[in-house]
Amino acid sequence: EVYEKVEQVGEGTYGQVYKARDKETGQFVALKRVRMDNEKEGFPVTAIREIKILKVLNHKNVVQLKEIVTSKASEYNHGKGSIYMVMEFSDHDLTGLTDAGTRFTTPQIKCYMKQLLEGLAYCHKNRVLHRDIKGSNLLINNEGQLKLADFGLARPFDDSGRQLTNRVITLWYRPPELLLGSQNYGPAVDMWSVGCIFAELLLRKPILPGRNEFEQIDLIFKTFGTPTEQTWPGLTKLHYYSMVSTQSQQQYGNKPHPSRFQEKFGMLDKRAQELLNALLAMDPAKRITAKAALDHDYFWEAPFPAKPEELPKYPQCHEFTAKKRRQDAAKAPPAQQQQFAQPAQQHPVSQGFAQIGRASCRERV
Ligand code: ADP
Numbered sequence: 001e002v003y004e005k006v007e008q009v010g011e012g013t014y015g016q017v018y019k020a021r022d023k024e025t026g027q028f029v030a031l032k033r034v035r036m037d038n039e040k041e042g043f044p045v046t047a048i049r050e051i052k053i054l055k056v057l058n059h060k061n062v063v064q065l066k067e068i069v070t071s072k073a074s075e076y077n078h079g080k081g082s083i084y085m086v087m088e089f090s091d092h093d094l095t096g097l098t099d100a101g102t103r104f105t106t107p108q109i110k111c112y113m114k115q116l117l118e119g120l121a122y123c124h125k126n127r128v129l130h131r132d133i134k135g136s137n138l139l140i141n142n143e144g145q146l147k148l149a150d151f152g153l154a155r156p157f158d159d160s161g162r163q164l165t166n167r168v169i170t171l172w173y174r175p176p177e178l179l180l181g182s183q184n185y186g187p188a189v190d191m192w193s194v195g196c197i198f199a200e201l202l203l204r205k206p207i208l209p210g211r212n213e214f215e216q217i218d219l220i221f222k223t224f225g226t227p228t229e230q231t232w233p234g235l236t237k238l239h240y241y242s243m244v245s246t247q248s249q250q251q252y253g254n255k256p257h258p259s260r261f262q263e264k265f266g267m268l269d270k271r272a273q274e275l276l277n278a279l280l281a282m283d284p285a286k287r288i289t290a291k292a293a294l295d296h297d298y299f300w301e302a303p304f305p306a307k308p309e310e311l312p313k314y315p316q317c318h319e320f321t322a323k324k325r326r327q328d329a330a331k332a333p334p335a336q337q338q339q340f341a342q343p344a345q346q347h348p349v350s351q352g353f354a355q356i357g358r359a360s361c362r363e364r365v
Contacts, residue, residue: 002069003031003086009318010093014046014152017320019089028089029066033082043083046152051085053128053151061119063139063149064088090139090147091316094197098135098204099322102314106269109201110305112138114294115146116194121290123148124187130154131168133193135200136319144308157186169193171216172206176227177284179217181239188284191293195279202268202276217244218251224282225259232283271298 003020006028010017015035021028034047054065066086073081094112104112116138123130130137130148137150153168163183169175175192177185199207208223210216221227226248229236236242265273275298278288288296299305 003029005031008320009316010320012150012152014044030087030089031069032085032087034085036080036083047083047085049155050151053154053156054085054087057123057126057128057151059119059122060145061115061147062122063090063147087149088147090141090145090149092140092314093136093149093318094138094140094146095135095319096317096322097140097314098200099319099326100314100317103204104201105306106303107306108311109198110299110303111144111308111311112140112146112201113194113198114299114305115308116148116197117290117294119146119148120187120190120194121294123154124190124290127156127158128154129157129187130190132170133190133197134170134173135197138197142313144306144311146308171210171213172196172208174216175284176217176220176282177238179213179220180235180241180244182284183239185284187289188287191279191287191290192284194290194293195276198272198276198279199265202265202272207264214244214247218248220282221248222257223260223264224280225261226256227282228256233285235283271296271301274298 002023004023006019006021008016009019009030010032012032015033018031018033019028020031034044036044051065051068054063058064064087066088069084069086071077071082071084073079076082116133120130120133128151130151131153132150133148137148139147139149141147155164157164161184164185166178166181166183166185169178169189173193173196175189178189196207208216208219210219227235261273261277265276268276275288275293275296278296279293281287
């Protein structure tokens with residue numbers, strides 16, 4: 001009764017997300033419906049985690065959870081009543097913007113990267129791992145502010161050495177240690193995903209679009225060079241190491257892949273290359289932290305990061321709506337099809353196959 005739905009802006013694994021208006025204040029909010037249909041054991045654990053974590057986080061670069069509301073039983077919710085998380089509304093997510101063909105300037109990329117790192121440095125300082133950093137989970141509002149969203153896979157961490165699941169993080173953004181079976185990991189897993197996002201912003205296409213776990217680790221080795229026990233101490237003890245190296249040997253013989261970093265990223269500005277290299281360090285112990293990355297010269301040399309309020313304002317777009325627009329365009333008669341802009345590159349969730357990676361993350365949490 002307090003909010004009226006305006007339109008659907010997202011379709012997550014665990015429910016729909018709507019833009020809605022607060023009837024009293026007129027302010028827009030996002031309503032994330034907690035999907036209960038498939039739940040045999042009551043309230044979903046991922047929603048409990050997300051609510052618990054968002055309740056304690058309070059930072060300008062983390063989406064704000066305002067309250068939880070329920071709706072009355074209706075035909076729409078099969079007579080059960082729904083539960084919604086009410087969050088501050090953002091006009092875009094990063095994938096929606098890039099899919100719409102938006103080009104970013106260097107000061108703009110620096111501005112988004114700085115905010116992403118500030119949000120993550122805050123989470124990590126408060127001992128929370130996000131575990132699903134990717135473009136569609138980075139919200140951007142018309143004041144140019146970037147906010148981390150979707151804490152459905154997030155969890156607190158400590159130094160107890162407790163085993164964690166390695167079936168987290170959407171495939172294209174998943175770090176090598178998880179693909180090799182590590183169950184004892186920390187904030188470095190999120191930093192790899194940040195490196196993938198950074199490269200994607202600079203090159204305007206995803207850099208590691210694997211179709212399954214082996215292809216993903218293979219792409220990583222082909223891009224950054226096959227690691228060894230010397231370059232990554234502890235590598236050979238990882239659970240899936242021997243399986244992956246046997247499969248690689250069957251495919252390529254005994255020859256390790258050389259690094260192709262220069263070939264792929266050598267055209268970029270020197271400071272950007274340095275930061276990228278530090279974020280995409282194969283050994284998690286050598287990967288740069290969010291706090292250290294914020295001190296990197298990349299952010300402190302001209303051209304400087306833009307201020308959020310200086311960034312251009314865009315028409316509202318989320319990954320969900322960009323995808324829907326593309327599907328509608330594909331269905332339209334040929335003459336009309338030309339009117340729809342083509343995305344720079346389809347994203348994992350849009351393409352379906354990486355959705356498999358994502359779905360399997362959720363099952364096992
Ligand atoms: P799930 O956990 O079910 O995957 P998400 O939290 O990732 O759901 O939300 C799915 C999509 O909904 C996001 O990619 C984004 O486009 C949109 N969305 C989520 N939260 C907001 C918000 N606060 N404001 C605007 N859009 C949002």
